[in-house]
Amino acid sequence: MLITNTEEIPGKQIVECHGVVAGSTVRAKHAGRDIMAGLKNLVGGELKGYTELLIEAREEAHSRMREQAEQLGANAIVNVRFSTSSVAAGASEIYIYGTAVTVR
Amino acid sequence: MIDLYILLGLIVIGYVVGQYLEQRHYRSIKQRERDFIGLATTTSKRPIGKIPDPSRVELVEGACVISVDYFKRFVARLRMFFGGNVRSYETLVDRARREAVLRLKAKCSNADQVINLRIETSSITKGRRNQVGSIEVHAYATAIYI
Amino acid sequence: MKYSPGLPEKNCNVSTEHPLKEFFVLLIGAISILLAVLLLLGLFVDLAVQYIDPKLESELFGSFTSDDESSPNEQEQELQSLLDRLGECIDVGYPVVVRINESDQMNAFAMPGGSIVVLSALLDKVKTENGLAFVLAHELGHFKNRDHLRGLGRSIVLLTISVLLTGANSDISALLTPVYNAEAAQYSQDRESNADAIALHALNCHYGHVGGAAEFFEIIAAPEYDLDWSLTHYFSSHPEAQKRINDLDTLARSQGYAVQ
Numbered sequence: 001m002l003i004t005n006t007e008e009i010p011g012k013q014i015v016e017c018h019g020v021v022a023g024s025t026v027r028a029k030h031a032g033r034d035i036m037a038g039l040k041n042l043v044g045g046e047l048k049g050y051t052e053l054l055i056e057a058r059e060e061a062h063s064r065m066r067e068q069a070e071q072l073g074a075n076a077i078v079n080v081r082f083s084t085s086s087v088a089a090g091a092s093e094i095y096i097y098g099t100a101v102t103v104r
Numbered sequence: 105m106i107d108l109y110i111l112l113g114l115i116v117i118g119y120v121v122g123q124y125l126e127q128r129h130y131r132s133i134k135q136r137e138r139d140f141i142g143l144a145t146t147t148s149k150r151p152i153g154k155i156p157d158p159s160r161v162e163l164v165e166g167a168c169v170i171s172v173d174y175f176k177r178f179v180a181r182l183r184m185f186f187g188g189n190v191r192s193y194e195t196l197v198d199r200a201r202r203e204a205v206l207r208l209k210a211k212c213s214n215a216d217q218v219i220n221l222r223i224e225t226s227s228i229t230k231g232r233r234n235q236v237g238s239i240e241v242h243a244y245a246t247a248i249y250i
Numbered sequence: 251m252k253y254s255p256g257l258p259e260k261n262c263n264v265s266t267e268h269p270l271k272e273f274f275v276l277l278i279g280a281i282s283i284l285l286a287v288l289l290l291l292g293l294f295v296d297l298a299v300q301y302i303d304p305k306l307e308s309e310l311f312g313s314f315t316s317d318d319e320s321s322p323n324e325q326e327q328e329l330q331s332l333l334d335r336l337g338e339c340i341d342v343g344y345p346v347v348v349r350i351n352e353s354d355q356m357n358a359f360a361m362p363g364g365s366i367v368v369l370s371a372l373l374d375k376v377k378t379e380n381g382l383a384f385v386l387a388h389e390l391g392h393f394k395n396r397d398h399l400r401g402l403g404r405s406i407v408l409l410t411i412s413v414l415l416t417g418a419n420s421d422i423s424a425l426l427t428p429v430y431n432a433e434a435a436q437y438s439q440d441r442e443s444n445a446d447a448i449a450l451h452a453l454n455c456h457y458g459h460v461g462g463a464a465e466f467f468e469i470i471a472a473p474e475y476d477l478d479w480s481l482t483h484y485f486s487s488h489p490e491a492q493k494r495i496n497d498l499d500t501l502a503r504s505q506g507y508a509v510q
Contacts, residue, residue, distance in 0.1 A: 022201065093239075
C-alpha cells in the first residue's frame with residue numbers, strides 16, 4: 001500500500017478514486033509516565049515516554065487507515081494529512097486522513 | 105455511602121442512555137453516508153478526472169461538537185491510569201468526524217465534486233485540568249459546480 | 251480516472267469489544283492495586299510506629315495539646331485524678347492530661363502528645379464512676395497502642411500517593427474513596443476493639459470488677475437503631491455499640507472477671 005502526502009505518485013498513474021479514508025486512535029499514558037514527565041519538567045529535555053506513546057499511536061492510526069483503504073479495494077493513499085489533538089487531559093488523539101486510489 | 109450510590113446511578117444512566125443515543129446516531133450517520141455516496145470527495149487539490157470549467161466554486165464547511173456519556177468518561181479515567189488505547193473515546197471521535205463531513209456534504213448536496221477536504225479538531229475544555237470528553241470537529245472543503 | 255466509491259463494511263476505527271468488559275477489568279484492577287497499597291501501607295506504618303517512643307512523641311506533638319491554658323476546673327481535676335489512678339494500671343509512658351470541652355456530642359478523643367479531650371455531654375450522660383473510668387481507660391488504651399500516630403501516618407502517606415498517581419481533584423478518587431474508607435474503617439474497628447479490651451483489663455485491675463463498663467455503650471446503643479442499607483457498619487470507624495457490649499461480655503467471661 002503506497003502512502004504519500006502528494007497529489008500524485010511520481011511515476012504512476014491514478015486510474016480510480018475511492019473516496020476519503022481515515023484512521024484514528026486515542027491513546028493515554030499510564031500513571032508512571034505521568035510521574036516521570038512531571039519530574040522531567042524540572043530539568044527539561046525530551047520526554048521520551050511521550051514521544052514513544054505518540055509514535056505508537058500514529059502507527060496504529062496508519063494501519064487502521066490502510067485497512068479501510070484495502071476494504072474499498074484501493075492500493076494507494078494520496079494526499080495524506082495528519083491531525084493531533086488532546087481529547088482529555090492525559091490522552092491524545094491522532095487522526096490521519098487521505099484519498100484512497102488505485103494506481104497503475 | 106450516598107456518594108457511592110450516586111456515582112453508580114450516574115454510571116448506569118450514562119451507560120444505558122448513552123449506548124442508545126450512540127446507536128441511534130450511528131444509524132443516522134450510516135444512512136446519510138449511503139445517501140451521499142454519489143458525491144465525489146477527495147483530499148486532493150485537483151478534481152478527480154478531467155472536468156470542464158466549473159460554473160461555481162465555493163468554500164463549504166461543516167462542524168459539530170460531540171461529548172461522551174458519564175460511563176465512557178469514567179472508563180476513560182480508569183484507562184488513563186493504566187495507559188493504552190482509550191477505547192471508549194474511539195466512537196466519540198469517529199462519530200464527530202463523520203458527522204462534520206456529512207454536514208459539509210449536506211450544504212453542497214447539488215455539487216459535482218468536493219475537493220481539498222480538510223478537517224480541524226479541537227477539544228473543548230473549561231480550563232479545569234480534568235475536564236474531559238468532548239471534541240469539536242470542523243471540516244471545510246471546496247465544492248465545485250459544473 | 252474514474253470515481254468508484256464504496257462504504258467499508260467494518261469500521262476499523264472503533265473496537266468491537268463490549269464496553270462493559272473493559273469497565274469491569276479496569277475496575278477490578280484499580281481496586282486490587284488500591285487494596286494492595288493499603289495493606290503494604292498498614293504494615294509499613296505499624297513498623298514505623300514502633301520506633302517512635304513516647305518521649306519523642308511528646309517532643310513532636312507537644313503543641314497539639316489543648317490551647318486552653320487555664321488551670322483545670324474542679325471537674326477536670328476529678329477526671330485527672332481518676333485518670334492518674336487508672337494510669338497505674340495501664341502504663342502509657344508519658345503523662346496524660348485530660349480536659350473537658352463543651353459540646354452536645356457524647357465523645358472523647360485521644361490527641362497526639364498525651365492529652366485526652368472529653369466532651370461535656372458525655373459527662374452528663376455517663377453517671378457512674380465505672381462508666382467514666384472505662385471511657386478514660388479506653389483512651390489510655392489507644393495511647394498505649396499508639397493508635398493516634400497510626401491514623402496520622404496512614405492518612406499522610408495515602409494522600410501523598412494518591413495525589414502523585416491520580417492528580418489532585420481527580421474523579422477517580424470519587425470511586426476509590428469508598429474502597430479506601432471501607433478498609434480504613436475495618437482497620438479502625440480492629441483498633442477500637444483492642445482499646446476496649448485493654449480498658450476492660452484496666453478496670454478489673456483497678457476496681458477488681460468490671461460492672462458498669464458497658465454503661466457508655468448501653469446509652470448510645472438505644473437510639474442507634476435506624477433503617478439503613480446495612481452497609482454502613484462496614485464504613486463506620488467504630489464497631490456497633492451492641493457488638494462492643496457483646497464483645498466485652500465475652501471477654502469478661504473468658505477472663506473470669508466478676509461483674510459486681
